[in-house]
Ligand SMILES: NC(=O)c1ccc[n+]([C@@H]2O[C@H](COP(=O)([O-])OP(=O)(O)OC[C@H]3O[C@@H](n4cnc5c(N)ncnc54)[C@H](O)[C@@H]3O)[C@@H](O)[C@H]2O)c1
């Protein structure tokens with residue numbers, strides 16, 4: 001396996017720069033945390049996942065030698081690190097994908113000054129995910145920095161972006177191609193989040209908004225299963241709410257979400273693996289969450305005042 005070398009550099013105007021050794025492109029055919037093979041709303045419940053021909057795609061990916069310059073918060077703290085690349089297929093988002101490390105990731109948090117508010121908040125969901133799942137100190141800093149987060153304080157963002165990149169890089173260095181299961185931890189909040197995105201036809205929810213509701217679900221699940229104390233869930237719900245992210249959903253119905261989860265390709269006997277927290281900063285993958293408990297939690301976070309995502313930008 002190719003190793004990833006992080007040589008993270010930080011300076012005044014370019015807050016976080018990470019370079020990675022380039023690995024050969026490796027197919028992750030529609031199975032990774034950031035790809036979605038769940039059906040679109042128009043797909044029939046019994047339809048099998050499509051198996052598109054992808055030979056030309058690998059040729060394209062192998063010849064690429066990219067440098068990435070992410071300009072959204074979400075891309076700076078998450079998508080630009082880790083080498084997951086994909087293209088959409090008519091049947092599902094990110095259906096055709098590969099692992100392919102960029103030659104260079106160049107991040108300048110000053111670009112965030114012009115990011116639309118809703119996109120910025122969506123990125124904050126991945127920041128909160130990183131704190132909740134991997135770094136309790138980061139989570140604590142976020143809790144005490146709500147005003148600075150809201151006004152996009154440059155020094156805070158520079159430090160937060162660098163911390164998130166470092167945390168994700170540490171995981172990816174150990175499980176670059178999602179072979180050991182460690183990388184699944186980066187999927188915190190994404191199980192329910194991906195289902196919401198897909199059921200909304202990728203028109204209703206921004207990725208981070210759906211992940212925020214997914215984290216609210218995971219937080220309640222962990223408490224309900226006795227994995228962690230109620231305070232851990234309360235802190236997550238409070239932080240998500242404080243930055244203006246949703247923690248509940250109105251549409252689709254809990255039954256539709258449960259059905260998508262049941263048919264997830266990673267599900268065994270109708271049970272889909274969930275990333276849950278034992279404590280802030282300590283995530284683990286749970287394979288035996290009873291589907292009745294999942295449904296109970298979905299019912300509990302359905303409807304209510306913090307459930308409506310804003311309109312899509314440009315609409
Ligand atoms: N590959 C991965 O590991 C991974 C991880 C997390 C998320 N994702 C995926 O990434 C996608 C989201 O990417 P994104 O957040 O970069 O969104 P995006 O590239 O779609 O950009 C969102 C919007 O913001 C605008 N924009 C971007 N930068 C701007 C700036 N600095 N100022 C003003 N406007 C700006 C864009 O023009 C666009 O309208 C989601 O589909 C998600 O599933 C992938």
Ligand SMILES: [Zn+2]
Nearest residue numbers: 034126207211
């Ligand atoms: Zn994500």
